[in-house]
Amino acid sequence: MNIVRRGEEIRIHSVDIDLRLTLMDSAQTFHWLAVNGAYYGVAAGRPVCVRETENGVALSPTAEGDEAHFVRYFDFAREYERIGRAFAMYPAARAVGMLPGMRVLNQSAWDALFMFILSSNNNAGRIRSLTLSLSEAFGQRHEINGVEFYSIPTPEELVAAGEEKMRGLGCGYRAAYLYKTARRIAEGFPLDALSAMGYEAAHARLMELPGVGDKVADCAQLFGMGHSEAFPVDVWVERLLRAWFSEEFAGVTNRHAMARRGRELFGKDAGIFQQFLFHAARKGLIPFSEEGEKAI
DNA sequence: AGCCAGGTTTGGC
DNA sequence: GCCAAACATGGC
Numbered sequence: 001m002n003i004v005r006r007g008e009e010i011r012i013h014s015v016d017i018d019l020r021l022t023l024m025d026s027a028q029t030f031h032w033l034a035v036n037g038a039y040y041g042v043a044a045g046r047p048v049c050v051r052e053t054e055n056g057v058a059l060s061p062t063a064e065g066d067e068a069h070f071v072r073y074f075d076f077a078r079e080y081e082r083i084g085r086a087f088a089m090y091p092a093a094r095a096v097g098m099l100p101g102m103r104v105l106n107q108s109a110w111d112a113l114f115m116f117i118l119s120s121n122n123n124a125g126r127i128r129s130l131t132l133s134l135s136e137a138f139g140q141r142h143e144i145n146g147v148e149f150y151s152i153p154t155p156e157e158l159v160a161a162g163e164e165k166m167r168g169l170g171c172g173y174r175a176a177y178l179y180k181t182a183r184r185i186a187e188g189f190p191l192d193a194l195s196a197m198g199y200e201a202a203h204a205r206l207m208e209l210p211g212v213g214d215k216v217a218d219c220a221q222l223f224g225m226g227h228s229e230a231f232p233v234d235v236w237v238e239r240l241l242r243a244w245f246s247e248e249f250a251g252v253t254n255r256h257a258m259a260r261r262g263r264e265l266f267g268k269d270a271g272i273f274q275q276f277l278f279h280a281a282r283k284g285l286i287p288f289s290e291e292g293e294k295a296i
Numbered sequence: 297a298g299c300c301a302g303g304t305t306t307g308g309c
Numbered sequence: 310g311c312c313a314a315a316c317a318t319g320g321c
């Protein structure tokens with residue numbers, strides 16, 4: 001990795017990054033706009049335009065000292081090839097090599113929590129449209145290169161908007177979850193302190209929030225709190241584990257136990273590995289039947 | 297029309 | 310503790 005600044009632009013060279021895969025297709029974030037081959041959005045508090053270069057990315061506008069922020073956001077300091085090798089004894093680990101340039105983002109805790117509360121029993125397309133609708137209605141406006149986009153609304157902005165207006169945008173029963181959680185945070189729940197806590201303690205605190213169960217908590221921790229051992233288990237990961245890890249997960253009956261077993265088995269990189277397994281499963285790159293049989 | 301979507305909550309054993 | 314059903318919404 002090599003970082004160069006020119007005026008308001010930061011260029012990060014010699015990194016493995018596929019922006020469309022990471023920002024638009026991988027279902028770990030839902031708020032980015034793709035316009036003319038560039039991507040516009042707020043990256044953990046920094047409104048920015050990102051585009052791919054020959055062997056990396058260019059970001060603008062940026063301020064002095066933002067380099068470390070974007071390296072962290074795109075997780076450029078972690079070597080994903082090493083993770084693929086470390087799990088090479090599992091046939092399904094070819095998922096890592098099949099998705100070059102997918103990064104596991106370090107988003108802000110609230111942004112990740114917001115989007116994954118909306119994700120419950122929902123599909124990626126509608127999570128995205130709800131995220132964009134709520135952001136445009138209640139978030140802050142930004143404009144770069146004539147492209148207009150919005151911050152995800154803060155807890156305070158959601159509380160000011162009210163549950164009924166949120167429901168009016170199509171949130172369904174998730175409006176109550178998101179509104180009540182926003183109110184808890186606005187009233188002092190220490191969301192930003194959870195990143196500094198251990199996985200288990202932070203997980204237990206997150207589960208206190210309305211609309212946050214094991215899966216949403218794990219996604220918020222993995223994508224928004226730097227807890228790389230969090231191992232979210234959704235429908236896709238469950239099917240994949242039953243098919244391709246039947247010995248390792250033998251006797252594991254429910255998703256809560258699968259998530260615990262995933263952390264035990266894969267350790268600190270469990271969540272990174274999970275993201276590759278998840279996406280490969282969802283896209284049919286690693287096939288299996290409904291009964292959990294491998295389909296090679 | 298009925299099933300599914302990166303689930304959570306609630307109420308019954 | 311574990312399990313089933315209810316919960317809004319839109320796309321296929």
